[in-house]
Amino acid sequence: MSGVKTTGGKGEDGPSSSLERAKADDFGRSISKIVVAQICESVGYQGYKESALEALADISIWYPCDLAKNASFHANLAGRTECNVFDITRALEDLGDSHGFPGASETGNCLVDSCIVKGITQFVDTKEEIPFAQPVPKFPVVRNEKLVPSFKHMNEAPPGKHIPSWLPAFPDPHTYNHTPMWTERASNPCADKIEQARRQIKAERALLRLQQRFVLVVCTILPKEAIISDSIIFLLIGDSVHACYWKSMLIMRGEKVWHWLSETCALLSYMSVGFLFHLGFTVFFTLATVESLVSMIAIGY
């Protein structure tokens, strides 16, 4: 059976219906819609409008609920909790009063030969069986809840004589006791040290690059003797870094380096001092370079 979406009804909004949250009774309602569609097809319909089908599905849910309420009311009236066939027959008669059925006006007649039940019997005999299209699982699904264990279960004595032991136990004290909080420090000492070392390395690198530039400019014109004398001066005062620089400069120029000079340089490089020491001797180095230049001019290069 095909469905025709209405323009005035609820059927046309596809995207917005997907945004609606699933309600609790959606499963039952959708099964009822299929049931009603099957019944309408058996009656002779070839199509349906969505709004009309939903209205009829609502009624197919409301009818058995009303019947059940009525039947349980009659059972309670008779002093029973469980309903029997006569309670249902009375409930059917109550619901059928508005439409009318044969024998409605008679009072005091036996429920066994109620005309409504006869009508249903006739319906069952004449109408062909239309089983539901798909198998339906038992619903609603019951989940086993994890209950809080009782005092007796936990082998605890309830704190107070007024509390019976079959009640659920109190939560453990660690869940509600107030404990001192760990104070969070704003600064991170490891990160600070790393940052400091990084800055130091950066400054040293910048200084070394500056020195290299000086050296490259100077070493192309300075004589070998001047370079060696300057490196000895540096060694004597303990500035291993500048001594190493002189050594590397000599190597760059391809000149033979005295073995002992290189060894001493390597040894002293391990004993290098700090940044300020290097800065101080940059000044000294500049002065030494100037002195060498002066001496060079004086010698007459």
Place this chain on the structure above:
Amino acid sequence: MNHNQQSNDGKHDDDSALSDFLASLMDYTPTIPDELVEHYLAKSGFQCPDVRLIRLVAVATQKFVADVASDSLQHCKARQAAVVKDKRDKQQKDKRLILTMDDLSKSLREYGVNVKQQEYFADSPSTGMDPASRDE
């Protein structure tokens, strides 16, 4: 005495008819599945371990819905017959029987269920009025 016996026999017949009917319900599979009916009966406070009574409720509901559907089908066919009388060309087009809200509300009104829909929706209170009166 005779009258009593006759009425007793009548009652026995009725009893057997009822019990036979309930027994036959076990063979008959109603369109409404048992699980669905059980769910809604439990929701409403109906307590019964007997499967036959649940089948009885299912069959009663099926009969009710089928009656409503057949009544609305009569309305639909009557409407189509009235239209076909005027225009014979559209006979082919109106062959399909569609369940609509109009037919359904008409048939449900006889069963005491009021399902009324708006005839139309208007944008403002003055929609459809004469322009002269609207200006006022």
